[in-house]
Amino acid sequence: MTQTLSLQQLEQRDGFVGRHIASNGAGFSNAETAAMLEAINAESLDALTAEIVPSDILSDAFLEIDDSKTEFEALNYLRGLANQNKVFKSYIGLGYHDTIIPNVILRNVLENPGWYTAYTPYQPEIAQGRLEALLNFQQMVIDMTGMELANASLLDEGTAAAEAMAMAKRSVKKNKSSTFFIDENCLPQTIDVVKTRAEAFGWDVLVGPADDAASADVFGALFQYPGKNGDVRDFTALIDALHANNALVAMATDLMALVNLKAPGEMGADIVLGNAQHLGVPMGFGGPHAAFFATRDAFKRSIPGRIIGVSIDANGKPALRMALQTREQHIRREKANSNICTAQVLLANLSSFYAVYHGPQGLKTIAGRIHRLADILAAGLKKGGIELLNDSWFDTLTFKVADRDAVLGRADDAEVNLRDDLRLQGTDTLGVSISEKTSAADVQQLFDVILGGSVDTHGLDVYALDAEIVANGSESIPADAARNTEFLTHPTFNQYHTEHDMLRYMKRLEAKDLAMNHSMITLGSCTMKLNATTEMIPVTWPEFANIHPFAPADQTVGYRTMIGELNDYLKTITGLPAVCMQPNSGAQGEYAGLLAIKKYHESRGEGHRNVCLIPRSAHGTNPASAQMASMRVVVTDCDEHGNVDFNDLKAKAEELKDQLSCLMLTYPSTHGVYEKGVKEICDLIHANGGQVYMDGANLNAQVGLTAPGIIGADVTHMNLHKTFAIPHGGGGPGMGPIGVAAHLAPFVANHSVAPIDDAAKGNGAVSSAPYGSSSILPISWMYITLMGGNGLRLATQNALLKANYLAKRLADHYPILYTGQNDRVAHECIVDLRPIKAETGVTEVDIAKRLMDYGFHAPTMSFPVAGTFMIEPTESESKAEIDRFADAMISIKQEINAIHAGEMDAENNALKHAPHTAEVIAGEWDRPYSREQAVYPTKNLGAHKFWPSVGRIDDVYGDRNLICSCPAIENYED
Missing domain, CATH: 3.40.640.10 (Type I PLP-dependent aspartate aminotransferase-like (Major domain))
Known part of the structure; x- marks a missing residue:
């Protein structure tokens, strides 16, 4: 007789919780849970929890969060919140610009789990794709800024400026000042962040006109180029004066503007930084975006953040890796250059792909169009009787109007956001920043908004004004600040301009990387759980992606409601x-x-x-x-x-x-x-x-x-x-x-x-x-909403269960270094590999590289204890995938046992040569183990087989021969 289920049971079967907490049948059965509980000799999840969590802190279910919503319900509710936002045309600027992300990049990178579920490239042999994209980012920044060295990105422009200040202080030797100068024309949020950092260090900050820096007793200075009001100037003489006083100079700039403007490196700047958002990344109400940070080669040991460098692999093939600063906090701790331990990799890759797709000529076309529209707007406003406050510009104009409230009223009616400086900065000026999305019709609309009346009233026509500029030329960029050097000359930026070519280039890179869409990543402390597709969908909705962080509050009601609910x-x-x-x-x-x-x-x-x-x-x-x-x-x-x-x-x-x-x-x-x-x-x-x-x-x-x-x-x-x-x-x-x-x-x-x-x-x-x-906060809002209070507790209990199950499976082969009460671990465990090294010479690095041949990313290596693996399976991994990983680790231990027993050579073995590339397998073979053992060591690889694109990378060579820009393309293309 067929079992009749209740409505509640049917609804539970359709729930998200069972899909997130991987179990047999998407939560329809507790068979997997029961099997793992039995394996570790625990009666139930609650009983196991009580064994692990000390009783004085363990609470009964206490989360005042509603029950789990279905994916359909959660998306519909969030769509309702998104619809409360108003997506106006943004001319606010101040470091954030409306952009067009090419659809081929949107779909195949930003919305692709092959790119967004990968981890920091600490195992570079299986991260060559994103490392190449990051190397492209560094090359792009080096070219645009005229500097010698760039990192792989920082968190945002403000924190990059704060890092520049700190770097300047630790780099100047003769200068004993404790004061840092900031140009008053810098972005207000940047000044805010830098002041916060300076206060914490006990340094003083002096904000004033840029020219005052030359006579100030300061260890460094920060200038904005172009300034927040849009003006453009050559800072060469000012930089020379500061250098004469043994002070360093940082310049905050805009990559799109640098297409037309003289590179700061040519002016003598020591550090150049900014936000790469202008190159194809949505505003997203403020982020995430990739900051860029470039400096001179002399400061390569002081630069904060990550640097991607070129090295070679075991076969002499060029290969990429993180250089110099890799996890420096865990080595230098409080003496580290910075506490920033990662980069904005996905966002840096988006900007680098934008540059690759458009190439130098495409960027010149985009930047040229932006600048031309700004020139046209300026000409029209002048004819309309508006006096501009800046006489030079790339994309931004600042001005005053007599009927300010009326102008803002017309802007609101037209669903246009001007830069309202009274609201944002306390001055009575207005501003307009032209973007890639701005059209000729938009400029025509701006005439109506700012000047009032209609086009006919003022006799202004965009194309007529354009013709005048073509005939007479433009002087809005001073001759001494105009760019006259080439950029993005590397072949990578000059051959992928059709969608077919770009699509295939990005796919080639993606195929070199192991991400969560291939296999579990067991990094302890990093909690590599499911990033559900449903959670990711709202990120690229225009109502979340295309809003300026300083948009008026009545335009961001839905955003603020969502953030408030996440806050709760x-x-x-x-x-x-x-x-x-x-x-x-x-x-x-x-x-x-x-x-x-x-x-x-x-x-x-x-x-x-x-x-x-x-x-x-x-x-x-x-x-x-x-x-x-x-x-x-x-x-x-x-x-x-x-x-x-x-x-x-x-x-x-x-x-x-x-x-x-x-x-x-x-x-x-x-x-x-x-x-x-x-x-x-x-x-x-x-x-x-x-x-x-x-x-x-x-x-x-x-x-x-x-x-x-x-x-x-x-x-x-x-x-x-x-x-x-x-x-x-x-x-x-x-x-x-x-x-x-x-x-x-x-x-x-x-x-x-x-x-x-x-x-x-x-x-x-x-x-x-x-x-x-x-713009990524909707992901966490969706996760918690989909899980509900009970689902979140169940997820944590399953994280404990799966960690203990994996520890149990491995314990007969590897010692588990630490356990808590009742001999249990929490959500992760540490496997001690030091005895193996002592007995056989096989290191934790050898095991990490060998795991690649089995199709897995290594666990966290040598942290917090050198010579160990820290392993965290997370609640999202199924018993089958955990068993597959355990089988791989056990098989590797059998290989180690063979070395220990003298059955395999201590140096010429599969672990020491790992990982094995297809190129090596296809070549001549003279090793004492078979090709099959090298690349198909267990039967269950099958469709899971992942081929590293390079062999084991020589870290020492990479640091001794530091190259952080793109080598000739023939050196590393397939």
């Missing part, structure tokens, strides 16, 4: 009463949280509290962030089980109680264990006058079971790109909002251009946009 979700999940959504990376969240603590102490007359206690096992960004907040790092020990050594912590907290600012604590621990006594740790810090900062890297093991607020933390950051399903994008974007206790709420970041909270209006910004990378 995160408050519930963290157990903390306030959330700041601005930090646009996890490291940025650390910095923002520490600044809130610093300001809190200062408000109580305890600004002398500057000691930050950090356990030895902490993420390397923790001490680097503490250094950025001018805190003194004191490291505390861990015991033999990997837990915080309470006695050492207690001794140091009491010894330093008069200077104690905070403790930075990761929980569950970085060693993948739910430590007992965490409440006592928090109480100890509070008793000695300090605050508790909880690193949110491992929040995926807390959601719905406990919370930072329950445990006793005062502030935590949340990696939305880990726990809350935003994809890693090959190394970025990310988001790191912070949750804070009530007493810290008045001290979180605000924004000078678009204030978030009047109660905190005195606080500076930590990111350029008020809500950080706003």
Whole structure:
């Protein structure tokens, strides 16, 4: 007899939770869960949870979040919010421009999980595609700026400027000044972010007319080119004067403008930075966008962020890798150049592909058209009696009008956003920035909006004005500031201009990368879970993608409602009463949280509290962030089980109680264990006058079971790109909002251009946009809405189950380094590979590279313990995929055993030669193992077979022969 199911059962079968928490039959059956529970000898998920999570912090279901919505329901609701936004034509500018992303790039990169689900290229042999795209980005920036070296991107223009200031300070040797100069014509949000950073370091900032910098006692200066009001000038003489005073000069600029303007490197600039958003990335209410950062070769050891370099593989073939700075925080810790540990990879790739697709001639056409329309608008406004306040420009005009309110009223009626400086900057000027989307008809409309009446009234015609400019020429770009050098001459930028060619080029690169759409990525601490397609769909809706971050509030009602609902979700999940959504990376969240603590102490007359206690096992960004907040790092020990050594912590907290600012604590621990006594740790810090900062890297093991607020933390950051399903994008974007206790709420970041909270209006910004990378926030909103409160708790329990199941499968072959109560791990485990190295000479690197032959990305390697793997399967992986990974690790152990037994040569074996490329397999074969063993070591590879495009890369060669620009194309094309 056929079983009749209830309506509720039928609805549950159609739910998202079972699709996210991979199980047999998309949640229709608990067979997989039962099998894994049986394998680890646990009665139920609840019983397992009680075995793992200390009882004093484990809570019953407490998330006040509605039940899971279906994908259809969630998308429909969010569509309703999106429809409340108004997508006006944007002429606001101020560093954000309306762009056209070519559809071939939109569909095949931005909306393609082959690009957005990859991880940071720490295993470069299976990341050659995005590394090439990033190398193209670096080459593009080098060419446009006239500098010698560029990094692979930073978070945004404001933070890039702050990094430039910090780099200038550590690079000048003879100059002892502690003052940094900022041109008053810089973008207001950039000034805000730089002031925040300078305040934390104890430096002074002097803002004034650019020419005043020459006579000021400063260690460095920042100029905007073109300025925020649009003007263009040659800074050569001013830069020379600053150099004579042993000061360094940074210039913030715009890549599209540099198509027409003299490169800052030709003027003598030491650092050039800006936002690459103008090259084909949507405004997205402020982000994510890729900042660019370029400098001189002399400063290559001081540049922040990632650099992609050219090396060779084991076969002598050119190969790409991250150079110099790779994970430098984990080596140099508080002495690192910066706490920024990643890049905006996906966004940098979008901009680099935009440049590849259009090529130099295409960019000249786009930039030329933008500039011509600005010239036409300027000519028409002058004929209409408007006096321009800038007599030079690329795309931006600034002016005053007598009937300001009437002009803004006409603009609103026409669904046009001018730059209203009274609202944004406190001055009574207006501005217009022409974009790639602007048409001749749009300029005609602007005449009507600004001048009033109709075209006929003023006798203005776009094409007639254009004819006058063609006949008489344009002097809006001064001759000494005009570009006269070529750019993007490399073949890559000159051969993929048809859609077929571009499509195939991007596909070739994608095929070189292993991403989540191929196999599980078990990176411990990085939480590589499902980035569901449904969650990704709203990102490119125009109502979210095409809105300026400084658009009037009545045009962003839907955005703010969605952000407010996400804010409430995160408050519930963290157990903390306030959330700041601005930090646009996890490291940025650390910095923002520490600044809130610093300001809190200062408000109580305890600004002398500057000691930050950090356990030895902490993420390397923790001490680097503490250094950025001018805190003194004191490291505390861990015991033999990997837990915080309470006695050492207690001794140091009491010894330093008069200077104690905070403790930075990761929980569950970085060693993948739910430590007992965490409440006592928090109480100890509070008793000695300090605050508790909880690193949110491992929040995926807390959601719905406990919370930072329950445990006793005062502030935590949340990696939305880990726990809350935003994809890693090959190394970025990310988001790191912070949750804070009530007493810290008045001290979180605000924004000078678009204030978030009047109660905190005195606080500076930590990111350029008020809500950080706003356009990816719908992903996390969708994830939480689709999961519901019960689904989130179930996800966390399954993360614990699957980590313990994988640990159980591996334990007979590899020692599990740390376990917690009842011999359980939390959501990840650490496999100790050091005994293998001691016995056989096989290293963790050999095993990582061999995993590529099995079709897997290696787990997190040598962190937090050298010579180990940290493995996190996440709730989204099925038992079958976990078993496939475990089978690969066990098979590798059998290969190692053969080496140990003398059955395989200690040096000439499959592990030492891994990974194996198709080119090597097709060549002559004289190795003591078969081709089949090299590339098909287990029977279940089948369709999963992934072919690395290069062999093992020589890191030492790459650093000794540093090349960070595109080599001749024949060196690395297929």
